[in-house]
Amino acid sequence: MTNRSAVDTIRGYFYQFDMSILSVLNLNSPDDSIEIECIEDVDIRTATDLTATQCKYYAKTEYNHSVIKDAIKHMTSHFKESLMGTKPTVSYVIKGHYASGQEKLDGGIDVDFLKKHFLTYSEKQGTGKITRYHHSELGLSDDDLREFLKRLSVDVRAKEYDEQYREILGTIQSIFKCTPFSVEYFYYNNSLAVIRELSIKAEPTDRKITKKEFLARINTSTILFNEWFVEKKGKKAHFASLRKEFFTEVNVSPFERFFLVEVDAGSYTRSELKELIFDLSRKWAKLSAREPSPFCPYIYVHGVAKSELIELKGELCTEGFRLIDGHDFLGADFNVSSIIQNATHGNGIKIKVVNSLSNVELALNSISKTRRIYQFHLGRSYFDYENPAVQHVKIQIEHLADIKSII
Structure with missing residues (x-):
């Protein structure tokens, strides 16, 4: 991996961590929660809804449908299981930041567009290729796909890296009424440590945290030597x-x-x-x-x-x-x-x-x-x-x- 691609990869990790931090900070109820790396990158659970969110950060590349294709295939598979009652009913969100190409989704996604660009793919077989249809293999009808699209939100104009970071700092400052230094070195630093710790837990149940628990854990008087924070700064x-x-x-x-x-x-x-x-x-x-x-x-x-x-x-x-x-x-x-x-x-x-x-x-x-x-x-x-x-x-x-x- 070149130095440039390594930096881009690290920024991608930070972007996902920051989105997780912002998601928990923006929860309406202290008892609402997020779950890290469960259904998707971040799952947001309220008293009435569960939203699975995947984020992509490609600040130097053009948006193409192939970039989110696997994510949508995975979401339709989960949707099929929810119809069968083996998985919970979920709303699906994909957020991505790209250098260009966002206009390719300006017309929206209908059933035909979904099938053509996201659920149809080629696969090697022997010396040739075959075309596969993910929706057909799942047994999803057009009505099912219309229902799936009601639950799907795709945002290819998500906030830029620094813009999202500034929003986090502003949100923290409004919650804790603290100095700019404390925002970064206490609260954000601790936030990053908490999200990182949750993300590497083995059991999905251990990767869940409520807004109330999160705010309590980041409200400490110690400046942590968090390698991720130090890497960022x-x-x-x-x-x-x-x-x-x-x-x-x-x-x-x-x-x-x-x-x-x-x-x-x-x-x-x-x-x-x-x-x-x-x-x-x-x-x-x-x-x-x-x-x-x-x-x-x-x-x-x-x-x-x-x-x-x-x-x-x-x-x-x-x-x-x-x-x-x-x-x-x-x-x-x-x-x-x-x-x-x-x-x-x-x-x-x-x-x-x-x-x-x-x-x-x-x-x-x-x-x-x-x-x-x-x-x-x-x-x-x-x-x-x-x-x-x-x-x-x-x-x-x-x-x-x-x-x-x-x-």
């Missing part, structure tokens, strides 16, 4: 947007910032964590003698062994990098007053290392100044701190090194 642009939203300040304010970072024991290296600590101190500490309110950041490292943390702190101290951890002497208990002491030019404290989450919470509760928590997690978040006075940003990452690209 681009990793560099993804990190740049996070940096702009949370870590760009013209004049760094003297807040008490807690950086909670998670390491993967299987790929952890001390040098990488040290470089991150140096970066945090350089960017988020001000210890100049002229600084009226000097400060430095806190760091908690999740997933590192206690013995390794001791070795790391010892190495930093040996190198003359001044830190405190709330333990004032060998064997001393954690002293919250010690760790929340002011960092100054005189004492040269460049970072405060918090050894446990319980100590993080004690420190947060003991500080009266403005506090901010930045939690970077590899899997699920590992620390909950609900206080309306404290900004708590949760960002999922793939690797520890990603943090340096964000902060």
